[in-house]
């Protein structure tokens with residue numbers, strides 16, 4: 380498993396990395412949920428001035444988590460602590476900005492869309508093939 384420094388992960392989140400390095404981290408994030416959680420924590424800490432998640436929770440800070448954190452949330456890449464914090468932000472604080480962000484992230488799922496298209500094509504050609512078999 381590749382090891383990334385905090386700076387590399389933050390650079391990835393900020394889209395400051397060249398696309399090949401970006402792809403390596405992207406893949407690692409998909410394979411390794413703890414890496415996603417680490418990145419989310421880093422982003423939160425940076426945005427909130429190095430408060431721990433526990434402190435954020437206690438102080439009920441209203442600042443919005445960055446979009447990359449919501450993306451990790453949508454992909455279920457976050458642990459309980461962060462997920463609860465995000466749910467709190469949505470459900471108790473009722474932040475409309477983040478809710479809109481979250482809905483937007485849920486809507487756009489290019490992989491699923493591509494998979495659906497591929498399956499559709501495959502199913503229709505499989506259907507044609509079985510019709511041909513029946514005719515023989």
Ligand SMILES: [Zn+2]
Nearest residue numbers: 443474476477
């Ligand atoms: Zn918010």
